[in-house]
Amino acid sequence: MQRTLLRLGLVIAFLASAISVFQSNFAFGEAQSHNVPLGLPADTWLHFVPRQNPQTAAKVELGRKLFFDKRLSADGTVACATCHQPERAFADDKPVAEGVLKRRGTRNSPSILNVIYNNGQFWDGRSDTLEEQAVLPLINPLEMGDQTHDDVIARLRALPEYVTAFQQTFGKPTINIMLVGNAISAFERTLLSGAAPLDRYLAGNKVALNDAELRGMAVFRGRGRCTRCHTMNEHRMLFSDYEYRNTGVAARHPEFEKLARQLFHASDDELPQLVKQLASQPGGSELGRMLVSHHILDVGSFHTPSLRNVALTPPYFHDGSAATLADVVKFYNEGGKDNLNLDTELHPLGLTEEEQRDLVTFLGALTGSQPQVAQPLSAMRNRRMN
Template sequence: MKHLTPLLLVSLISFQAQATDWKALPDSAPAPADNPTTAEKVELGKMLFMDPRFSSTGTVSCNSCHNVMEGGDDSRSVSMGVHGKTGGRNAPTVWNSAFHSVQFWDGRAPLLEDQAKGPVANPIEMGMKDVETAMERVKTIPGYKTVFDKAFGKDSMTVENAAKAVAAFERTLITPNSPYDKYVKGNKTAMNKQQVQGMNKFAEAGCTSCHSGAAFNGPEQKLGEGFYVMFPTFDNKYVSKYKLDEDKGREEATGKATDRGMFRIPTLRNITDTAPYFHNGSVNDLAEAVRVMAKTQLNSTLAEKDVNDIVAFLGALTGEYPEITMPRLPATSGTSIIAD
């Protein structure tokens, strides 16, 4: 067994005491005071999110790894970036990411605005020299100036505003009104008998110790203030089988040995649409993921009936996806910004 810090133990006990505090997903996502969500920002952000021309090869956009036309991920164990390069972590869904208090598996980005900048200059992901170079590409496309002007005013084509626009778009990617949401709001026919049994077992088993709150991603925190848990906590056959302890977790971001194996709690919303599972995408079956979590985090072996009931309950966390239309991207005239 790995050792938990006293603070983490106290926090887990606190979560368990609130296990029956079921919350519905809000209809809107919180935004920082300096970046209120507007329709103009959302329009610009969606264009930038979908445009692959801001990768070094012109082949990778934000949507390549976080496909909002599906589950908000790419269905791969680990994502593929420029030149076919692959990273070491699974792409988390962008749906409901606005409800995370920090971004990335290791929480290295406090806000969505910070996260939006990261992949652009990552040599494995979008492969640009830096975000400023990517912004220079944006500026060479005349049609983008008009959209920036509408969203932020004149002379607003900056890296910071581009990131704010992408973040504003991502804050519209929420999926309320799942069967679970309707159930906790009072419609007791919204979930079937097995899903209700799974909901009760989910709490009884201790899953809500970490997967609490409206987004099932841990306790409510201020934007930019993360909360992390150790994964895996208990050593067993699953740890070696799925190589769960090979990633240093938050230690990669902080350099602190005490952060080894610590991860931000992922949301369970729409989890039936986001296989494969875990930070390394090593488990491709939701029932198996439930077994793994029970054993590695709670040191518990669940009966198969309980596994099936919990999986049924997790299916009730899939909400209503808003309609997403692909934007018309502004073109360059008589030249390419990608060609050498």
């Protein structure tokens, strides 16, 4: 009897928590477009959620708990939230990600605000879905360090709170890696940020931007050529074309040109094996999208990130090599870094110092509302212990 009451108490507590988080986030469905922040696509919940993984309040809550839980990592020190911190616009302040045993990766941790709109995940687009992206860091030795997904599942199955949560969320006594990915991605899809000063200005509030921001917007749309990649579409103001481009950042690595030349001189038959070989060499990660697509014109190309909240997420670029937005603007004003595969949109801009300052000021006007996400009690206890 006591065991039954305890189990019932766990169920009630989980459902109550789920309802609370659901109410504090955005509702889902055709009638809920008004819950999407100003400036974001009104059809978000209709067209950016996969049919095979519909949003539910319970799933979002389970995903929140998993997102903050360091027990998913091999040594219990790293959670998704370690690199994607709510207080830093769901990014961190390190040049590259730092995982278990303080191991350093090769890529900067991107913000996952508005990640629902990405058509590919990671800097090189190696995952097509958010569901897949959510579970790959678990088995990356430089991130969460688990040997296999089975190791993660075994730990979750040994925790009564998760056994109950998965049962209540999915309606069956099953915990597997697909359901883990479904839950985490459902939570991540609620991390929407809009209603920036620019959004308010475009909605009719003509005092939402100051003079410097207005001048910066003119540079952004005009001489700065920023909208060639960071698009401003009236109905989808996402500030990214979601393409992969070589802007020359990778070319600054001392090994890049040597690696790139090997690929350009290889035959089509030789490419797959050569890509695999070069990927593990120093500087191999700088080959970017090419490591996934095996297309020679993807050498050194990386995902075009959204610029929403960009002022909150230094350092910048896929390798975290730019400390400030002023550094980023200076890099592009100089035309990027010339290399064998530089994007044709890149060339010196000739912006004045004032234009560069105004452009940086305008980028600050893309800072929007921040989701208020509470850490689960279990994560807070774990943090105090560490």
